[in-house]
Amino acid sequence: MAKALCNLQRDITLDNGKARCKRKRSTKKRRSSKPSECIANFPTWKELVRWARVDAQCLEERCNIGYRAAPILRLALMFANGKLDEDEITKLEQSSDPTAFQSLYQKLLGIKGFGPFVCSNILMCAGFYQRIPSDTETIRHLKQVHGKGNCSNNTNARDVEEIYGQYDPFQCLAYWMELVEEYESKSGKLSELDASSYHLVTGSLCRDK
Template sequence: MGELIELQVALGECSSSFNMEKAVCNHGLFMMSPNVWIPSTKSLRRPLRLADSSGSVYVTISHPAPNHPFLVIQVNGLQNSISSADKAVIMEQVARMLRISSKDERDVREFQTLHGSAKDRGFGRIFRSPSFFEDAVKSILLCNCGWKRTLTMARALCALQLQLASAHLQHKRVASNSNVKISTKRLKHKKYTKASSTSELSMSGFDQSIGNFPTSTELACLDEKYLNERCNLGYRARCILQLARKVENGELELNKLEESSDTTSYERFYQKLMKIKGFGPFVCSNIMMCIGFYERIPFDSETIRHLKMVHGKGKCSRKTIEKDIEEIYGKYAPFQCMAYWLELLDEYENKFGKLSELESSSYHLATGSLHLTE
């Protein structure tokens, strides 16, 4: 089974406001592969990257008790020890997903001051992925299709990543044994098979049909036709590859943007995103929300439906929606998106029950109206 180690992430100033269940189960992103929420233990399981980005380990993240000062991360099925750099990167990814930082805590407190019921509900952390790139790709997957297909596409990308990782290991072994340099570009024509030993990927004991979510490096060299056929992405294959290649060539410096708190930098980045073919206002606004910029609401037909039913905006349309949004949510600036999403969450849980208690086999049925489209 391999070795199991435990890491701790200090919650610090976030300790008093943090609730594991509420920090995870508030957005459809938590239902998308490779995330696995376990209702019985209120824990989150998924693979995370190691420091070199090429390897992954499976982890289980939990919070022992309310107000407990640490999150516990169990790193499972290790065949080899991991370095201090690997441990640091794992903890950084967990902190990003669950928004454990001074800025996030400040946002929680400021929003809850503006929105009293948010404090009562313990709402203020919208779940996101361990990497900016994963958030961006999943925002693309949310567009112009049913929720069931969105879930299927995310799972297909993770299955592809497992096969890419297996192929990469095999190529490394061949190269080391024969001193032959093998180009990763050959991977785009490779017919992959499942990894013969998932313990090689430090994922033994878990669902072996999926891997981690692919990185920009893993996707950038793939062929568009192959990616589309392999994962049934449709037009999204081109959008995702464009994004991956812009990240790889340095045109989009995602980490630098996320570290900045300069509003003008966010606006410039939003305009850069809008120039990518296939990136409309919904995708870009959803990405901005994942960064931590909440002024732009990702609006679509679901938003129109919500404003009509909940706020009595019977004449709301794509022509009027921006004005309607400003009228309703402007008072919550700069947290308009948080206020909107809290309302949606209330609506969905009134209909389906607590999202944290849903069985994963029912996600595609119970969350149809939770899906957002361009």
């Protein structure tokens, strides 16, 4: 899904921003001045709003991202209508208030389809590392690396705070550094991996067989 969104951004860039949603999938090969496996960046909210024309079905079909298309567009539209502001986020990053990120978190949490895991990931990408995006991979990691054999959805938040609270306000960075070290012990240096192998680097490498 991430690759599909990046490839969409590449196509928009190659078409000088004129790429538009097409209901019927063309059987003709898209013209491109770059190899098809080339990956660009994630599309900006401006690119998504202009390209999809606020059409979630269009984005869903183009990138095969299912129900996630609508929440993605909702986030883009919050920037378009001024409910979220890039300059405000920058100011929050520069704030000396350790709880400044909470206001952004609450705004994101108010978007239909955005739960704690998604919002914590967005905060991480925006430069706020206090909230760890916890899921089944987090539970696996805590069990195998930190000996939390009884870790579950019910105890996950408490276990995360116990282990990573000492790194405040960089809990998420500490967690991800551990994950990277664990993954690299199985697959080698991630910086040396070919882009086509990125999708192979997951917690499945570290699961007991």
